[in-house]
Amino acid sequence: MPDPLGQAISDFYFKNSPGRLWIHNKYGEKEEMPVDIYFRTYQDMPLLEQLALNYCQGSVLDIGAGAGSHALYLQGLGNPVTALEISPLSCDVMTQRGVKNVVNADIMSWSDQQFDTILMLMNGIGLSKNLQGLKSLLQHLSKLVLPGGQLLFDSSDVAYLFDSDIPQGRYYGEIDYRYTYRKLNTEWFSWLYVDYPTLSRVAVQTGWKIERLMEDDHYQFLVRLTRNN
Numbered sequence: 001m002p003d004p005l006g007q008a009i010s011d012f013y014f015k016n017s018p019g020r021l022w023i024h025n026k027y028g029e030k031e032e033m034p035v036d037i038y039f040r041t042y043q044d045m046p047l048l049e050q051l052a053l054n055y056c057q058g059s060v061l062d063i064g065a066g067a068g069s070h071a072l073y074l075q076g077l078g079n080p081v082t083a084l085e086i087s088p089l090s091c092d093v094m095t096q097r098g099v100k101n102v103v104n105a106d107i108m109s110w111s112d113q114q115f116d117t118i119l120m121l122m123n124g125i126g127l128s129k130n131l132q133g134l135k136s137l138l139q140h141l142s143k144l145v146l147p148g149g150q151l152l153f154d155s156s157d158v159a160y161l162f163d164s165d166i167p168q169g170r171y172y173g174e175i176d177y178r179y180t181y182r183k184l185n186t187e188w189f190s191w192l193y194v195d196y197p198t199l200s201r202v203a204v205q206t207g208w209k210i211e212r213l214m215e216d217d218h219y220q221f222l223v224r225l226t227r228n229n
Contacts, residue, residue, distance in 0.1 A: 004181035006089030008035045009067050013093045024178040026188075027161055033179075038067040045069075048222050049121055051214055052152050055224060058116025061144065063107050064124040068094035075100060084110065108137070114146045120153035126191040130174045131202065134192060138206040142227060151208070151225040157195035160219060171198075196221055 011018040012035040021033045053073055062071045065083035067090060075081045084103045085091050091104045118141055128134040141151055158173055166172050173193040179186045203210040208225040215221040
């Protein structure tokens with residue numbers, strides 16, 4: 001399967017003539033994704049990510065770990081961290097950077113361990129694709145959280161993208177994208193951005209308590225979920 005993002009991360013890290021990574025969408029012009037954001041230090045991360053990392057405690061599962069920057073920071077603090085990533089190339093980069101426990105897997109088919117904290121940053125919750133997928137993902141993650149544990153992630157209310165012309169027939173936060181890098185292209189795929197009231201409803205339906213930890217000026221927010229039982 002083509003892996004444009006993983007190839008871009010690998011080329012950037014190994015200085016293999018890195019190219020430009022593009023994200024195509026169906027609501028506007030394509031956008032360049034700067035690959036260096038996957039290699040940010042804690043000091044260079046936005047406040048939302050810093051806050052999420054500050055809330056992490058105990059053993060941590062970092063889902064969609066990318067190049068491993070969040071995992072490396074937490075590992076440096078002494079947290080046992082498992083960095084889970086579906087891209088083999090990204091996993092190789094994380095190993096080279098010093099992440100101790102890297103797992104190449106799809107989270108929906110992985111359930112080997114339980115953790116005190118599950119972390120999904122840079123809108124990692126979007127991998128659920130749609131609202132039904134979000135429900136399935138939250139149900140799955142509930143099995144991976146230890147008693148007293150937590151799930152931390154961010155999302156955004158993207159209604160502003162459409163002005164007053166909200167698409168009909170599907171939830172407006174289900175956005176179609178495609179990555180391109182050099183001659184590599186993914187198929188079109190759906191990524192979920194969920195507004196807080198809708199997220200709260202799905203969280204409660206799947207047995208979670210939800211707390212909004214912060215919201216910025218760009219409709220992005222950070223939440224913490226804990227189990228009701």
